Amino acid sequence: DGGITQSPKYLFRKEGQNVTLSCEQNLNHDAMYWYRQDPGQGLRLIYYSQIVNDFQKGDIAEGYSVSREKKESFPLTVTSAQKNPTAFYLCASTRMGGNQPQHFGDGTRLSIL
């Protein structure tokens, strides 16, 4: 079955540590997205990529970095510069072209030790 796989499901970060969240899709989608979700809040866009080797900042990119070396993969690194990283992180993908729904993974919950 095609879909999006996020790993790990739970992740803990120590102070001053960078951590990387994995997102892999086998839907052959061109565009991929990373969102942050805080309790009682909607999703906020961190980064997105519409093509391999290219990505754009979303609304809250500070303290995060991404890469897009392969179409299937869009890992997110939460750097030590992100002072409040505790949140639920969601990855999504979509086909190119207008009026396309986004397909989501099941998220990674990041907490501070």
Next chain:
Amino acid sequence: SQQGEEDPQALSIQEGENATMNCSYKTSINNLQWYRQNSGRGLVHLILIRSNEREKHSGRLRVTLDTSKKSSSLLITASRAADTASYFCATDAGGNNRLAFGKGNQVVVIP
């Protein structure tokens, strides 16, 4: 930027009743989408309605869009316990599939 704003924020209903949620937005849009999220899971796409459409149905779901009022509603008919979830609206303003999400509506269906 956040654009969609759902109203009401939380809704508790009996199984079999209808549930209605509203969403407002501020700028012109290319389409508006509704998603469902079960606790601790990712979002699942429900319906996409384009800016030139006024109403769309999918099973027990009915979505309306009023671009003059910049608002949309999601109606779930004959609700079931399995409909218990958070529901989000999201708008695509640029036509490039970059979405702005609202804060979500929590719906609890009591068996």
